[in-house]
Amino acid sequence: MVSLWGSKTTDEEQEDGGSTTPRDAEGNSRAPPSRREYERREANERDRLLPAQPRPPHADGYLDPDDPAVSPYNLWTVRFLRYLAIMFLIITFLWWVLLLVSIFISPPGLHTRGSGFFDFSYTTLTAGMLLVSIFFFSAPSLAMRVSMAILAVVLLIDTIMIVAIPRMRLEEGWPGIASVAWASLIALFCVVTDRVVAWGKKEEEERLTGRAETRRTLREWLAVLFATLIMIVYIIIAVLMTATLILRARDSSLEMDGERILVDGDKYSVHLACIGNATKNGDGKLNPTVLIEAGENPSEYDFEHWAYSSWENGTIDRYCYWDRPGYAWSDNAPSPHSAGMSADALSEALAVAGEEGPWILVSAGYGSIVSRIFSARHVRNIAGIMLIDPLHEDLLHRIASPTRGFLLWSWGIISPLGIQRNFGAIFNGRTREDRVYGRSAYQGGKFIKAQLQENLVAESLTKNEVVSARTIQSPDVPLVVISSGISVRRDEEWNRKQKDLTIITDNLISWDIVNKAPHEVWKTFDGRQLMEKRLGEIVDAKYKSVEVDSE
Structure with missing residues (x-):
């Protein structure tokens, strides 16, 4: 039998399991050649095109897929998008703090005629999207992109509604419009970012390991699962807020006495x-x-x-x-x-x-x-x-107790979801009159703010x-x-x-x-x-x- 190095194997070697340890002319074993000797040795007719025994590590010039050097962060485009996401998160957080303060003390030029809870909620949702994008940055997935795209579409619908309906546009003012528009843009940014990271990951795997990795580790699968579940919750929140906006649009058409x-x-x-x-x-x-x-x-x-x-x-x-x-x-x-x-x-x-x-x-x-x-x-x-x-x-x-104030603030924060108002309109037959000044008026953000x-x-x-x-x-x-x-x-x-x-x-x-x-x-x-x-x-x-x- 011809060994890897062009020599024949003995019967004892075959009995030992086909050992291919190279031997000299006298039959004595010798150590395999180093990688440099292997590369410099002249090939003969007995050499195989692909050796049967594994070659020395990385002899083909590729890295192991699990090597930390195989990372999409090698690309400046990916690193730039991550830095951009962090910068957007800082901007969103500062805006979030300003809106939170404005609920209690209105800064000059930042007062809105509405409750102020909607723009705060949209900003909170924006911060949540950016946190998900940053935490699961290195684990891009199709599920993440699809869910983020759905969220972007829902937020875009909200933006159109607030801008197109005069009463809501007046109540939300420029802070509300800016908040929902910013949320829409961030959702689109997260879609693009996830897609670029997926492309960068594939490019680096092909360049450094010779092929794109099709398998995921358990940690990566868990990251994809958690990110998708969080995004589903965000979509539900956005849909509820959209339903609340629809009710507000309908309520704005209710006629009133006086002016x-x-x-x-x-x-x-x-x-x-x-x-x-x-x-x-x-x-x-x-x-x-x-x-x-x-x-x-x-x-x-x-x-x-x-x-x-x-x-x-x-x-x-x-x-x-x-x-x-x-x-x-x-x-x-x-x-x-x-x-x-x-x-x-x-x-x-x-x-x-x-x-x-x-x-x-x-x-x-x-x-x-x-x-x-x-x-x-x-x-x-x-x-x-x-x-x-x-x-x-x-x-x-009695009406100034801190406990009552905290409960009112808490109800105000979740009021844009309109859980009671939406289900009341669908299942309990609540009318526009009920929501504007009747038995369901207490559920509205403006009333809670007052x-x-x-x-x-x-x-x-x-x-x-x-x-x-x-x-x-x-x-x-x-x-x-x-x-x-x-x-x-x-x-x-x-x-x-x-x-x-x-x-x-x-x-x-x-x-x-x-x-x-x-x-x-x-x-x-x-x-x-x-x-x-x-x-x-x-x-x-x-x-x-x-x-x-x-x-």
Whole structure:
């Protein structure tokens, strides 16, 4: 038998398993030639084209596929894309921090009329895409590219919707448009990056190992699996946000009474509507107009309906109502925003609309704080005050608790997903009215942002404003206080503070406790009847002495 080196094997070698150890002419074994000797030796007719025994390591000039030197990072294009991804992540993180801060304190020029949660969510999604791209940079896969491409298409649809629909474009402003457009571009960048890394990996494997590696290690398969699962979660998030945008687009077409009026240097607009015609009394002076200030929900949610019934019954000639910033059709105001700032926004909106008063202020819950501040700032133009289960300034700590603030912020962050709103619209038949000012209004990002703003400054700015208002409140203004029987019996502190509110003026007409009424007194028949009766008494100014009733 002819050995690798051109010599014959002996029978003993064949018996030993065909050993091909080279031997000299005397039959003595000798060491195989070195690689240099092997390359310099002249070939003979007995040499094989491909040796049967493995040659010395890397004799063909190629590296082992597992060698660390076999890497797509050898290409400057791949390294540049990685550095670019890191730079984009740093830019996105800085923008993310700025948007997070703007939820609590609006920097100049960065305020949006919407909640501010959408642009924050898009930026968070962008950072997530970049982190996935960087962490799994060296493990490109078709699944990664396909899922990232789907995400890019969904985000592009969101961009088109926000830009094309006037109301959403106005609410999101340039920060929202920039955030969703940036997310779309980053998704496309990640697709290109993954494709370039896959190309670079193949090029380097062919150059350094002689062929492209078709196998993956367990670690690489796990990397591909985790990256794909994360991208599927991102796609679901983007689809839910798109569904929420579709609902917002539909809700923006809901007609409203009245108009939106720009306030605070045209930074945002508030909704104001007036029903009825201004009338004059025998002295030629204008009769009072009732000014409705809602509690913890938009005015249109039941409260305004009661005022409309009073107008239809002829109890009042005219009434106006508005939505505080962030409620119903009103935009969100810049942060921070206090009750006094709401009162100033109302004053400006009334002046722009040409409404002069005099006013009978009817308010409930937290809205009573706003009305009291408004009354103190328009002393000569207030004809009466009716407080319905009002919130006392000493109880503002209840809405200012850190736990409540954190929960509101958390709900705001996930509000763009619209889980409750989307499923409510699909399975529970929730309408546009429900979402804008009805029973589902609390699920919207604007509403949550308004509640969060009230929480942040309740114990500081708002409390100082209402305490100051109490000291300058006109003592001659007729006053009616109507309290919830359920709230009074359940909470002794609430009962004491209701009594204290009956002395904010010296002209108390009545303090009524409606036994079976909840905090929203007007939701019971007895509550509505009593409210209309007391309102008529203020209008007619029949009572000049204090009278305390309990019903």
